[in-house]
Amino acid sequence: MDATRITISTPEDQDALLALYPRAFPDEDLTGLVAALLTHPDVLSLTAWTGLSIAGHVALTRCAVTGHDARVALLGPLCVAPGAQRQGLGRALIEEAARQLEAEAVSAILVLGDPEYYTRRGFDQISPIEPPYALKRDWREAWRMRTLSAEAPQRGTLQVPAPWDAAELWN
Template sequence: MAEIEIDPLEPGPLTPVEAAALEALYASAFPEEDLFPLVRRLHAEVPGLVSLRAMAGETLAGHVIFTPCTIEDLPADHRPNPKTDADAPAQATSAALLGPLCVAPEHQRQGIGSALIRAGHEKLRSLEVAHVLVLGDPAYYSRHGFAAGADVEPPSPLPEHWRQAWQWLTLDPSLPAPHGSLTVPETWRDPALWTE
């Protein structure tokens, strides 16, 4: 197996070479889903995107995106009393939404997805991002420290049987578990991205 190197993709619209490689990667890994248009839009529309690729020699082996978001919440010691302080101001906590995460079929089960997630978390810590949320397989993401049943409302209602797939991880262990509602860039506000 070629040594894997993880490096960032530059912010902004994808170059034609990057777009072609990513489109082929996502088509091979997710033949029944068309995730590449989302990847292209995130790159074109979202400032501050953390986009990492895993290269096996000259071959694109994997890719992950972390979208900058905020959690609109209240301090843990000041939950509002609707009778006395319904207008208490919310606080915004920095967060990131993980996804999509993609590994080429011939490179799966080799730790590439894990390496991409770890590299993303390291980059997010350097940016002082507090929490990461993901909608994905609990069996997989629990191995990376994610906990099911996030007390953060997603941008669109989830099917009930997906609730355990909505997971969170705190990058700063001194912080309490996040609660509130996730505010995402416009690209992620399409309800079709949050349902079957």
């Protein structure tokens, strides 16, 4: 396998990234959300490359929490090309994102995703921060947090920008 590198996504990556998501998630239509996130100023978007090909992507949206000055980020979506899965690319994207966000004084990363996968990537607690919309009861375990600093909020409600401010994304 060619060496992997992770870069900040550029507008030139957009078409390839939008084509990647249906291949990795054939049962979900994430292209509208991803397109909105790619152009949003509060989003850190990272692209993983294997050789000259895009092999993965992650978006992290900088958010606020009610009653706190601490900054947090919402991870999602995370995508790895089917042929590049199970090779550590998702983990590498998450770790690079955490490094960059920590340098910006972001105190925690939140995610709504597979608890088994994300627990192994440092999201070791169910988030004490409430999501912006009520979750299905069986999704509560999937609402996780990775603390980046001692300033991470332990209560409040996540305040999300427009791309995430839709109930259907949460339930």
